[in-house]
Amino acid sequence: MSTLPPSPLDDDALIVAFETATISAKDFHHREHVRVVWKLITTVGSEAARERFVAALIRLANAHGADQLYHETLTRAWVELIAEAAHRFPATASSFEFLESCPELLDRSTLGRHYSPELLASDEARKNWIAPDRLPIPLPVSGTAADSHHLVGV
Secondary structure (H helix, E strand, C coil): CCCCCCCCCHHHHHHHHHHHHCCCCHHHCCCHHHHHHHHHHHHHCCHHHHHHHHHHHHHHHCCCHHHHHHHHHHHHHHHHHHHHHHHCCCCCCHHHHHEEECHHHHHHHHHHHHCCCCHHHHHHHHHCCCCCEEECEECCCCHHHHCCCCCCCC
């Protein structure tokens, strides 16, 4: 699965460290991105999670002097993929349990099913949301207004 060391933070502590930009860059890997998005989705719903995640991610990047690294399409596409998986596995009690159910989310190449490298490398994709040029990201089955979601990439 992951070659990263175990995370010392539980889901709630990770959210606090992320949203206050106090987590170090060396402790915030792709796995932690996925964990944070899952926790936000299960707490506030998909749309609010995306807004909250983006704001906090930009704040964290700025705090670490990496504001030029933010990529709108990558960020939104991962949020959409995680939201879809969260709807498929609603009974998971923690982000660790969720990742055991969805190990493909730890594989950064998963996004390659939906996007060509050329599209993701474009300045337009970095600055703005671009729908997938390969497979659409599936629409999660929505059960509540908080979980309402739109089809991405169609």
